[in-house]
Amino acid sequence: MLNRYHDFIVENLILESKFGFSNRFKKVLSLMPKDNLIKNYLLGMEGADLNVSQNYIDISDNKEEVTFIADRKAQTIIKENPSVFRTNSHLPNSKYLSFNKNSNGDYNNQTIFSLLGFTPIEPHEENHPVPGPGIVGEIVSESVGPRSGRTYVLFKWSLGGVDKTICLNKDAIDEVNDVDRKLYSQSRNPIRIGRLVNSIMSAAKQTVTPKEVEEFTNQWKSAFDMLNDAFLKFDVVSGYDIQKWYYEGTYDTDDSTLGGSCMRYEECENYFGIYTENSDVVKLVILYADREGTIKDGKYKSDVIKGRALLWKTNQGDMFMDRIYTNNDSDVELFKQYAEKNGWWCKKVQNSSSNFTAQRGTSFKDPIYTVDLNWADHEYYPYVDTLSYLKLNELDSRDSSGTLSNDSDTIDAQYELRDTEGSRDSL
Numbered sequence: 001m002l003n004r005y006h007d008f009i010v011e012n013l014i015l016e017s018k019f020g021f022s023n024r025f026k027k028v029l030s031l032m033p034k035d036n037l038i039k040n041y042l043l044g045m046e047g048a049d050l051n052v053s054q055n056y057i058d059i060s061d062n063k064e065e066v067t068f069i070a071d072r073k074a075q076t077i078i079k080e081n082p083s084v085f086r087t088n089s090h091l092p093n094s095k096y097l098s099f100n101k102n103s104n105g106d107y108n109n110q111t112i113f114s115l116l117g118f119t120p121i122e123p124h125e126e127n128h129p130v131p132g133p134g135i136v137g138e139i140v141s142e143s144v145g146p147r148s149g150r151t152y153v154l155f156k157w158s159l160g161g162v163d164k165t166i167c168l169n170k171d172a173i174d175e176v177n178d179v180d181r182k183l184y185s186q187s188r189n190p191i192r193i194g195r196l197v198n199s200i201m202s203a204a205k206q207t208v209t210p211k212e213v214e215e216f217t218n219q220w221k222s223a224f225d226m227l228n229d230a231f232l233k234f235d236v237v238s239g240y241d242i243q244k245w246y247y248e249g250t251y252d253t254d255d256s257t258l259g260g261s262c263m264r265y266e267e268c269e270n271y272f273g274i275y276t277e278n279s280d281v282v283k284l285v286i287l288y289a290d291r292e293g294t295i296k297d298g299k300y301k302s303d304v305i306k307g308r309a310l311l312w313k314t315n316q317g318d319m320f321m322d323r324i325y326t327n328n329d330s331d332v333e334l335f336k337q338y339a340e341k342n343g344w345w346c347k348k349v350q351n352s353s354s355n356f357t358a359q360r361g362t363s364f365k366d367p368i369y370t371v372d373l374n375w376a377d378h379e380y381y382p383y384v385d386t387l388s389y390l391k392l393n394e395l396d397s398r399d400s401s402g403t404l405s406n407d408s409d410t411i412d413a414q415y416e417l418r419d420t421e422g423s424r425d426s427l
Contacts, residue, residue: 019050022058031223038216063224067188081179095172115143116154238279252289252306258325273378281313314369321346323385352385354406376402380422389413
């Protein structure tokens with residue numbers, strides 16, 4: 001009789017040749033066009049019971065090839081490396097199933113308890129304490145909640161030499177054995193991507209044409225190049241696209257400086273006239289997010305971004321990339337590298353100061369920049385980090401031009417653009 005979760009997995013699942021991909025392989029697939037049929041077939045096959053000789057597919061250093069481990073060898077590695085589980089930081093309170101009862105005195109979670117073969121013993125605090133983070137144990141049983149669709153487990157661990165059990169959401173525990181590393185590092189063999197696709201499709205009894213395989217292979221190579229060239233995720237936009245990418249609904253997350261930008265709100269959409277109407281001298285550098293993206297005609301596009309920075313064409317002849325806003329602090333350096341590649345200057349320190357040091361690679365200076373605007377007179381204005389001083393050239397009623405600068409005296413500025421509610425402050 002099988003009474004351990006690992007025994008069940010070995011005897012009932014491993015022998016059925018569960019098909020798997022590495023995260024890197026799935027990352028390349030995610031960069032391919034959403035309508036690629038073979039890509040979608042492959043993603044749908046992960047975890048399926050396939051009679052394949054190649055399994056646990058991973059990318060290689062050669063975009064023409066991927067690597068695999070023979071399925072028979074993979075089963076041996078899995079059998080020799082039983083799973084161990086550790087509670088993570090989601091514990092204690094948010095992920096365990098409570099012992100609350102309804103008006104009839106029945107447990108609200110009785111359905112899940114029954115599916116997991118769990119019988120609560122009172123007092124619950126003594127017999128079923130909540131394990132803190134970092135507790136190592138095993139999965140006794142596992143089931144999916146019929147209403148929530150979440151996966152729950154009966155988790156067992158030892159407390160003071162006594163076995164304890166509790167029902168947890170499965171995302172409250174992490175698998176901590178070494179099997180994945182071994183599967184993707186031992187006994188690896190190369191195979192051309194097109195040949196692998198034909199082999200997998202044949203095993204899945206899924207008909208594909210040579211043309212479809214060729215199209216998949218070409219798009220795979222483009223996606224592989226994309227994965228290995230982070231600069232391909234950059235784009236430079238202008239006009240009303242600037243307004244679009246300022247809106248927080250286009251952000252990958254609400255983390256860090258991008259997620260906290262004071263100009264991210266929908267009510268700010270009318271503030272950006274000095275940007276949208278002066279596309280000859282101001283643009284926006286954006287860094288597309290990894291998710292929801294595809295490559296088309298050799299260019300990567302996504303519906304969300306994880307970074308942005310204004311790009312100014314200054315009267316001093318420099319292209320100046322303004323303050324960098326990102327969801328991930330590590331991407332600030334990527335913006336700086338992209339600026340250096342293009343010969344642009346950028347802010348050494350990412351803040352809103354008008355007195356700043358500019359950087360281009362290993363070169364530094366403390367500039368005073370000016371930018372002429374054809375249309376500078378607007379009802380509303382954004383909060384401007386660096387070139388925050390404005391002079392309007394009121395030569396006659398038809399002239400709406402003006403100049404921005406990071407130094408008020410240089411242009412004899414009349415206004416400062418540092419209001420978060422769309423106003424301009426008189427100097």
